[in-house]
Amino acid sequence: MDRGRAQAAVARVAQLAATTHNASVLEGIGPFAAVWKLGANLPPDAVLVSSTDSVGTKSKVAVAVGRHKGIGQDIVNHCVNDVLTTGAEPLFFLDYFASGRIEANVLEQLAEGMTDACLANGCALVGGETAEMPGVYGIGDYDLAGFLVGMTSAAAVLGPARVRAGDQLLALPSTGLHTNGYSLVRHLLAERELEYDTQLPGTSGPIGDLLLAVHASYLEPIRALRAVGEVHALAHITGGGIIENLPRVLPLEMAGVVDRKSWRVPALFTALQELGDIPEDELWHSFNMGVGLIAVVPAATVAAAYQLSQFQFFGIGEVEQRQGPDRVLLR
Amino acid sequence: MDRGRAQAAVARVAQLAATTHNASVLEGIGPFAAVWKLGANLPPDAVLVSSTDSVGTKSKVAVAVGRHKGIGQDIVNHCVNDVLTTGAEPLFFLDYFASGRIEANVLEQLAEGMTDACLANGCALVGGETAEMPGVYGIGDYDLAGFLVGMTSAAAVLGPARVRAGDQLLALPSTGLHTNGYSLVRHLLAERELEYDTQLPGTSGPIGDLLLAVHASYLEPIRALRAVGEVHALAHITGGGIIENLPRVLPLEMAGVVDRKSWRVPALFTALQELGDIPEDELWHSFNMGVGLIAVVPAATVAAAYQLSQFQFFGIGEVEQRQGPDRVLLR
Numbered sequence: 271m272d273r274g275r276a277q278a279a280v281a282r283v284a285q286l287a288a289t290t291h292n293a294s295v296l297e298g299i300g301p302f303a304a305v306w307k308l309g310a311n312l313p314p315d316a317v318l319v320s321s322t323d324s325v326g327t328k329s330k331v332a333v334a335v336g337r338h339k340g341i342g343q344d345i346v347n348h349c350v351n352d353v354l355t356t357g358a359e360p361l362f363f364l365d366y367f368a369s370g371r372i373e374a375n376v377l378e379q380l381a382e383g384m385t386d387a388c389l390a391n392g393c394a395l396v397g398g399e400t401a402e403m404p405g406v407y408g409i410g411d412y413d414l415a416g417f418l419v420g421m422t423s424a425a426a427v428l429g430p431a432r433v434r435a436g437d438q439l440l441a442l443p444s445t446g447l448h449t450n451g452y453s454l455v456r457h458l459l460a461e462r463e464l465e466y467d468t469q470l471p472g473t474s475g476p477i478g479d480l481l482l483a484v485h486a487s488y489l490e491p492i493r494a495l496r497a498v499g500e501v502h503a504l505a506h507i508t509g510g511g512i513i514e515n516l517p518r519v520l521p522l523e524m525a526g527v528v529d530r531k532s533w534r535v536p537a538l539f540t541a542l543q544e545l546g547d548i549p550e551d552e553l554w555h556s557f558n559m560g561v562g563l564i565a566v567v568p569a570a571t572v573a574a575a576y577q578l579s580q581f582q583f584f585g586i587g588e589v590e591q592r593q594g595p596d597r598v599l600l601r
Numbered sequence: 602m603d604r605g606r607a608q609a610a611v612a613r614v615a616q617l618a619a620t621t622h623n624a625s626v627l628e629g630i631g632p633f634a635a636v637w638k639l640g641a642n643l644p645p646d647a648v649l650v651s652s653t654d655s656v657g658t659k660s661k662v663a664v665a666v667g668r669h670k671g672i673g674q675d676i677v678n679h680c681v682n683d684v685l686t687t688g689a690e691p692l693f694f695l696d697y698f699a700s701g702r703i704e705a706n707v708l709e710q711l712a713e714g715m716t717d718a719c720l721a722n723g724c725a726l727v728g729g730e731t732a733e734m735p736g737v738y739g740i741g742d743y744d745l746a747g748f749l750v751g752m753t754s755a756a757a758v759l760g761p762a763r764v765r766a767g768d769q770l771l772a773l774p775s776t777g778l779h780t781n782g783y784s785l786v787r788h789l790l791a792e793r794e795l796e797y798d799t800q801l802p803g804t805s806g807p808i809g810d811l812l813l814a815v816h817a818s819y820l821e822p823i824r825a826l827r828a829v830g831e832v833h834a835l836a837h838i839t840g841g842g843i844i845e846n847l848p849r850v851l852p853l854e855m856a857g858v859v860d861r862k863s864w865r866v867p868a869l870f871t872a873l874q875e876l877g878d879i880p881e882d883e884l885w886h887s888f889n890m891g892v893g894l895i896a897v898v899p900a901a902t903v904a905a906a907y908q909l910s911q912f913q914f915f916g917i918g919e920v921e922q923r924q925g926p927d928r929v930l931l932r
Contacts, residue, residue: 296648296755301849302686302837303652307755314641317627318649321634322695322730322748327737355633364653366697366746399653399746404784406658406744411737415697415730417653417748424627424638453735506633518632 279374280400283381287395290388294361295396304396306362306419313423319358323348323508324415327452328481333410335466335478338376341414342383347487348449348508349418350391351563354489355504355519357428357496358420360393368401369412380414391489393418430521432502435591437566439516439526440575440583442491444562446483446538450509451556455481458546470541480538488563491581498578499571507558514555516564517597525592526564527599532586536560554600561586610705611731614712618726621719626693626727635727637693637750644754652683654839655746658783659812664741666797666809669707672745673714678818679780679839680749681722682894685820686835686850688759688827689751691724699732700743711745722820724749761852763833766922768897770847770857771906771914773822775893777814777869781840782887786812789877801872811869819894822912829909830902838889845886847895848928856923857895858930863917867891885931892917 284299291298297305308316325344332341350360365384367377377400388395407413447455459466459477466478473480488506495501503519505512516526539560543553553559566589567575575583587601615630622629628636639647656675663672681691696715698708708731719726738744778786790797790808797809804811819837826832834850836843847857870891874884884890897920898906906914918932 296758297687297760301760302683302839303650303689303751305687305755305758306649306651308639308643308647308649310645312639312643316639318637318639318693318750319634320637320693320695320728320748320750322697322728324697324699324730324732326732327734330736352633356628356636358634362649362651364651364748366653366655366748368655368744368746397651397653399655401655401657401744401746402784403658403744405661405787406739406742407737408739413699413732413734413737413744415699415732415746417651417695417697419649419651419750420634424636427627427636429628429632453733456736508633 275374276372276402279372279377282378283398286381286385290385290395292394295394298396299398306396315424317422317424317427319353319356319420319422321349321352322415322417323352324413325449327456328449329412329414330456331452331478331481335482337482338379339383340482340484342380343387344449344485345414345416346384346387346391347485349416350487350489351506353418353420354492355428355506356422357426358422360391360418360420362394362396362419363388364396364417365398366415367398367412368403368407370404370407370409372400372402376412391487428501428503430503430519433521433524433566433589435524435589436569437502437589438569438572438585439528439587440565440567440572441533441561441586442488442563443582444558444560445486446480448485448558448562454556455542458542462545470545472537473541486562494578494581495565495575498574500568501565501571502568503566505564507561507563511554511556511558512561513598519566520589520597523591523593524589525597525599526587527590527601528587530600533560533584606705607703607733610703610708613709614729617712617716621716621726623725626725629727630729637727646755647752648755648758650684650687650689650751650753652680653746653748654679654683655744656780658787659780660743660745661787662783662809662812666813668813669710670714671813671815673711674718675780675816676745676747677715677718677722678816680747681818681820682837684749684751685823686759686837687753688757689753691722691749691751693725693727693750694719695727695748696729697746698729698743699734699738701735701738701740703731703733707743722818759832759834761834761850764852764855764897764920766855766920767900768833768920769900769903769916770859770918771896771898771903772892772917773819773894774913775889775891776817777811779816779889779893785887786873789873793876801876803868804872817893825909825912826896826906829905830898832896832898832902834897836895838892838894842885842887842889843892844929850897851920851928854922854924855920856928856930857918858921858932859918861931864891864915
């Protein structure tokens with residue numbers, strides 16, 4: 271490895287990361303490990319909430335289009351949402367970047383994205399690993415994973431135990447595919463020999479742009495929602511779509527009944543369906559279909575949510591008492 | 602993706618991970634994020650110590666030889682040592698596994714290794730992400746990264762600020778290359794068309810076995826050392842060798858003076874040097890040369906360390922007041 275080149279690139283990442291540091295960061299990037307001061311006013315039942323994820327093959331689209339900053343935002347927002355499902359606020363984030371050869375320009379764009387998203391979500395980028403693995407990754411290819419630690423109190427953790435039959439399903443819009451379904455889409459485009467500058471029928475721009483739309487962070491709308499009403503559980507709609515992710519926050523004896531006509535599926539998804547002649551079942555298992563997060567709330571919270579005019583909550587169904595293998599019924 | 606196959610493999614990982622869970626784990630693998638109870642008896646200045654790392658291209662050797670359990674142990678031990686450099690004890694670990702296609706058998710071996718190492722280090726495997734990224738990874742190839750959170754108190758954090766001129770350098774033996782230098786070695790072997798069953802002159806077994814030796818965890822010997830004497834700083838000898846890692850824990854105005862004749866460099870390293878006609882400088886920058894961890898200690902600790910007969914501490918030099926770019930002097 272060209273040591274100087276890699277070190278310069280990593281030094282630039284450290285410089286950007288330092289802009290996210292607050293008084294809790296005693297040691298950031300540089301030492302073998304980051305040191306975070308917990309602070310004196312912890313709840314007695316404080317819990318740490320941690321999650322790891324990657325951007326998957328969305329990085330392949332970024333490589334093809336040559337735009338990487340959004341991928342940095344994606345990984346932070348993805349982890350923030352995962353940790354948020356428990357009701358926790360993010361504290362600090364670490365990234366893992368691996369490629370066959372470190373491209374300083376790509377790494378810097380990713381670091382800019384991670385830095386921006388960490389600042390927007392109020393968390394610190396405290397560490398990371400930059401691995402150069404010739405022979406494992408193809409030329410230009412890379413993988414970006416993230417680790418986030420957040421905090422809440424044990425008594426406040428959201429989840430299935432709080433959910434009641436009759437609870438309402440409040441959705442928040444996704445910005446696009448977020449970070450799932452990219453292998454399928456890339457396969458479709460390659461099969462039809464379509465480039466990323468193609469505009470699919472009914473969509474608002476080149477498919478490359480739509481595919482690189484930044485994964486939304488739901489921290490702000492959920493903070494706002496919890497300030498005006500009770501929330502029982504939060505499902506982040508990632509790989510597997512609504513069908514596989516909503517059940518993760520429902521009690522086993524309940525199912526989510528989702529009214530498909532309660533929102534307009536964004537044109538991107540219907541265009542992809544037509545392009546690939548994708549069966550309905552596969553479609554709903556592969557994509558979020560325009561729903562990025564589902565809040566499971568008592569009925570009283572719904573009206574309060576609709577008053578939050580700066581956020582686009584929309585009702586998509588409710589929770590029913592129901593035994594059986596089908597945990598989500600699309601109607 | 603074949604959803605059933607991947608889910609079965611991940612379910613097996615979750616089953617193994619559950620064996621590492623203690624009363625602090627409120628939610629493990631399954632929900633979107635893991636939940637860890639901090640407990641009531643925290644020091645008022647408690648700090649969280651976090652680190653992320655990967656096994657690098659050691660995974661390529663594992664794929665060629667067809668043995669993966671050790672790679673799972675490697676990633677946990679690597680992270681444990683990084684966090685240990687601050688003096689922190691490990692709490693919980695998350696892994697990130699990515700490949701072109703999930704091989705259930707490989708994933709299970711890795712999970713067994715991670716589980717064993719988590720149990721041995723007293724930490725819990727609370728979460729992970731298993732990514733299938735066709736087109737990014739070559740057939741059979743994979744990458745395994747880890748993320749560990751540990752805890753200590755701010756007042757107890759080890760590091761450069763504690764180091765004094767005259768401090769002694771106490772080393773602990775590495776078990777082999779640990780997780781660094783594999784791209785260089787693979788390149789050498791490929792160039793000379795040597796298989797992994799080759800036994801290099803002076804070494805104790807097939808090169809494949811030696812290369813897959815498990816990265817040592819230094820948690821136990823360092824616990825024992827701190828019980829009998831003061832420790833100022835700990836350097837984990839990873840990529841860049843002693844030359845690049847020892848300075849990370851020394852004050853800027855000091856250098857480490859290392860006596861090369863104070864230990865016998867294991868035959869594996871000298872055999873690799875001869876095989877590749879590797880210049881001395883590159884050798885010491887690429888490999889740990891038999892030293893896995895260096896404890897920087899006051900002179901009084903040295904005799905106590907030698908009394909710990911179950912661990913193989915050996916003195917390799919000392920810290921000198923010295924300005925200049927050379928932070929490690931090999932003598």
